[in-house]
Every structure is written in structure tokens, then in C-alpha cells.
Amino acid sequence: MSTNTPTRTTKTDRIPRTPEPRSDGFAVDGSDTSLGTNLPQRMGELLWAPMLVMALMAFAAAMLLGVLRADVVATTPDDAVRLAQLQHVTAGVMFIGFTAVLSAIAFAIARILGVFRDGGGQLQQATSGHVQTLKMPASAKLMIALMMMGMMAIIAAVIGHFVVAAQTTATADLLAAEQAFVTLEAVRRIGVSLHLVAIAFGLATIIEVLRFQAVRIGELGAAPRSGGT
Amino acid sequence: MTTIAWIERPPLTERPDAQTWHRNTGVAIAGLGLVIVAVAVAVNFTTAPAVGGGSDTAGTLAGTFAASTFGLGVTKIGIAIILIGIVLSLWRRVNAVGVALPALRAGTTTGGPRPATGEVDTPYGPASATTRPPEPLSIHRMAELLWLPVLAMGAMALTVGLLLGLWTSSLAGGSEAFRVASAWSQGTLFLGEGLLLSGISFLLGTVLSSLRRGGAEVQESLGVSVQTLKMPATATAFIALMAIGMMAAIVQFVLYGVAATAAGDPAAYAVWVSWLGPFREVALGVLLAGIVLALASIARALGFQFHRLRQLAV
Numbered sequence: 001m002s003t004n005t006p007t008r009t010t011k012t013d014r015i016p017r018t019p020e021p022r023s024d025g026f027a028v029d030g031s032d033t034s035l036g037t038n039l040p041q042r043m044g045e046l047l048w049a050p051m052l053v054m055a056l057m058a059f060a061a062a063m064l065l066g067v068l069r070a071d072v073v074a075t076t077p078d079d080a081v082r083l084a085q086l087q088h089v090t091a092g093v094m095f096i097g098f099t100a101v102l103s104a105i106a107f108a109i110a111r112i113l114g115v116f117r118d119g120g121g122q123l124q125q126a127t128s129g130h131v132q133t134l135k136m137p138a139s140a141k142l143m144i145a146l147m148m149m150g151m152m153a154i155i156a157a158v159i160g161h162f163v164v165a166a167q168t169t170a171t172a173d174l175l176a177a178e179q180a181f182v183t184l185e186a187v188r189r190i191g192v193s194l195h196l197v198a199i200a201f202g203l204a205t206i207i208e209v210l211r212f213q214a215v216r217i218g219e220l221g222a223a224p225r226s227g228g229t
Numbered sequence: 230m231t232t233i234a235w236i237e238r239p240p241l242t243e244r245p246d247a248q249t250w251h252r253n254t255g256v257a258i259a260g261l262g263l264v265i266v267a268v269a270v271a272v273n274f275t276t277a278p279a280v281g282g283g284s285d286t287a288g289t290l291a292g293t294f295a296a297s298t299f300g301l302g303v304t305k306i307g308i309a310i311i312l313i314g315i316v317l318s319l320w321r322r323v324n325a326v327g328v329a330l331p332a333l334r335a336g337t338t339t340g341g342p343r344p345a346t347g348e349v350d351t352p353y354g355p356a357s358a359t360t361r362p363p364e365p366l367s368i369h370r371m372a373e374l375l376w377l378p379v380l381a382m383g384a385m386a387l388t389v390g391l392l393l394g395l396w397t398s399s400l401a402g403g404s405e406a407f408r409v410a411s412a413w414s415q416g417t418l419f420l421g422e423g424l425l426l427s428g429i430s431f432l433l434g435t436v437l438s439s440l441r442r443g444g445a446e447v448q449e450s451l452g453v454s455v456q457t458l459k460m461p462a463t464a465t466a467f468i469a470l471m472a473i474g475m476m477a478a479i480v481q482f483v484l485y486g487v488a489a490t491a492a493g494d495p496a497a498y499a500v501w502v503s504w505l506g507p508f509r510e511v512a513l514g515v516l517l518a519g520i521v522l523a524l525a526s527i528a529r530a531l532g533f534q535f536h537r538l539r540q541l542a543v
Contacts, residue, residue, distance in 0.1 A: 055517075066507030077496060090507055101518055105517065108524035115535070122539060127333055175281040180277075182273055182290060186270040186293075189269070190266060196262070197263050204256050208252075210315065210321070210322050211248075213322055213325075214322040217325050217326055217329045218245055221330065221333055
């Protein structure tokens, strides 16, 4: 254990922890008690369900708007302004749903990582009195960054759709509305792609955590029951 | 060597921290998907100002739509590969726990009477206690059997959809042939996306199955009662949403086929595609919502496992 490294506390859990060197390359913090969950994991615990509900509501609303637009196409196909408005609003509402459901997946992954961190810490605390907690891997940081980028891209596109829908009031606006739709569709797609890559990084983090836990539990079994590590 | 769900179970002799190629390969493939989408999106940006002008942009946009949807599918394939790595890592963890737990339990309850069986209340919901590991759930068996064929079908549909999309882009925009090709391309691409998400859902079901089987295996090896968490409501809802989403993905494919038969009448075709667009996206959204619930179920199962491990180790 490194004794020269200063002990630090965080605002969130205020539990003293010290970086500890390991020969197998895992970067860990050592502490006497479980560190519990970190802020992103607590956010995941709190937000996955509301995001899911929001997504389901948005999908239902977007489907209704799609049916409404189909009705306009069937009954008053010459009302191009209304059709353009509905096209933009439907896409906007649909992608509120997509950013919400993709964020819910990322939050659910963060929640799983929180269960690993808290559960692993409590098990170590109970069996050896000393806890090693994996530091946040780069893949987890990338997950957070990419998820935020994806969310911002989609929200920007959604706002764009609503603004264009509001500004499309006459036949003269139709061309600009059509061009804007193509651009905003591209922004939405890159947003979804960023979200998905964020999820990939989140799942990759789970593999890293599982590897560390498998090693650590072996160490617990090998160490004397009352001793630290 | 035991095989679990098309996956070879890691042997007990394997190092617990063994690196799995699935992690890096999956991330790389997911990144490749992002690159494909980025290229398609860049073409979209450059094409947008020409929309409504003299040139025929419909073909270009059909091509970029197909390419970007394909790119999203490639990222999903990367995610599926990482999930296979998670299943392998879970079994390595089971191996490690199986070796370590008897040592941790030394001097605690070894030799005591066998705990009672029946219903058990836990902080993570009701569980059943049995002397032997419970039979695998039929939904778990189904997930273990189907994830690979469904993923393979999804990848094939996605590739066919991409080829159809590229063919569409070579046709004159506004022609009947263009509408027919466009309908089949969109339907096939979203069928592929739906199947890929279903394959991912089945892989998540396999993760849940591995948690259940691995936990039971470790408990049985210790000679204690085997406590197994009952299926939580989130898991039941996951199955329902997955089934609805998968059916909707298939239905949209069939309906795009119907729309293709109406391509000779532009007005009727326009009605079809105006509501099929949102419908196909809702199908994917429902599958994604199911995935959220699968992950929530995994979190609950893991929480229960740690609870049980603490009970057994202390």
C-alpha cells in the first residue's frame, strides 16, 4: 500500500480512500469501508425509470402524430404547409423518445456499475475489513462524455424541428423546411450513433469490473480472514 | 468443456483476469459504425442545400439513409459482441467465487444443519430456497438458443437493406421503380435493426440466465440451500416489450411490402409511408425500452447475488 499518497475525501461520500498500487494493472483506491456509489451511478439509479417513462410517452405521442399526418396526406394532400409542420413535429417528438430511451439504457448500465461497486465494497468490508475499489476506467468516462454529446445532438435537432415547424407558415417556407429536415435528420442520426457507442463503452466497463471482481474475490479467499490486503 | 448458449464456458484453470477479445473488438466495431454514420451524415449535410433545386437529390438521400442505418446496425453488432464478453466474464467470476467462498466460509457455518427450503423474503424481492438448483426458465433457454440465429438474421437483413438502398439511389427519384425499391429498402433495413435489437435482448436474457445458474451452482457446491430470486416485474415487462417490438419490426417489413405494391399510385403510397415511418421507429423504441428493463433486472439480480454472498461469506 502506498503511504506517501495523500488521503482524499469526496463531497459525495466523504469516505477517506488512498490509491493503492497493484501488480496486475488495475487502478484501485483502498479504504476501510465500502465507498458506495459515485455520482453518475446515483444519477443512474435515480433517472433510468423516469427516462423510460418519458420515452414511452414520447413514442406514443409520435405515433399518434404520424397517424394524424397520414390522415392529412389522405384527406387534404394539398395542404403542404400543414404536412411540413407535422413532419417536423413528429420527428421532434419521436426523437425525444429516442434520446430518453437511449439515456435510460446508459443510466441502467451506470446503475449496474453502482451495484458492482457498492456490493463488491460491502463484501470486502465484511470479509477482510479492507476495501479496494476500482477507479473509474477511461471507458466509463467515455461513456458519460459520448452520452452527453449524443443527447445534446438530438436535443439540438429536436429544438430545430420545433423551430422550423413554427416558422413554416406559408408556401414560400416549404423549401427551407424541406432542406432543414434533411440537415436535422443527419444531426439526429449522429446523435443516436453517439448514444449507441456510449452504451458500448458502458458495457465494456462492465467487463473490466467483472475481471477485477474475479481477481479480488480470489484474493479475499486466499487472505487471512481478519487481515487487510 | 461446457458450452453455454453457443459460448464455451471458461475452464476453472483459466486466469480470472483473462482478457477477452470481445471487449476491444466490440468497441472497435461500434466505433466503425459511428464512422459509417458520420460519413453518411456528411453527405447529407452537403446535399441538403441542393434539395428542391434542379438536381435529383432523392437518390443521394436514399443512399445516405441506407448507409447511416447500416452504420447504426454495425454499432449494435459491436454491442452484441461486448455482451458475449460479459457472459464469459460472468462465468469466470462464478469460477472465482466457487473457489474462494469455501475458504471465506471456513469456521463459520460449515457442518451446520441444512437451512430450510421454501419462500424467502429478501431486500431484492421474493426468492425461493431449494436443495437443488432450480430448472432453467423456458424463457432463459429460449434466449440462450436464439440470440445467435436472430443476430445473424439481423445482420443479413441489414446487409440486404443496404444493397437495396444503394440500388434505390441509382434510380430516378419520383419514379415508380424508385418508390418500390425505397419501400423494400426501408422495410428490410428496419427489419434488420429490429432483429439486431432482439438478438441483443436475447443476449441480455442469457446474462440473466448465467447469473441465475452461476449463483445456484456456487450455492449448491457449498451445500447450503439454493436461493434463487423470483422473476421480477421488470423482467416480465422486458419479455412483453421485446415480443411486441419484434412483432412490430416484422409487421412493418410486411407492410412496406404492401406499400411497394401501391407504388403505382403515388397518393396511396404517400399515405402508407407517412405512417409507416413513425411505426417502424416506434418498433425499435419499444425494443430499446425492453432492453432498459432487462438491464434493470440484471441490476436487481446482481444486488441479490451480493446480498447472498455476504450471507454466505460472513
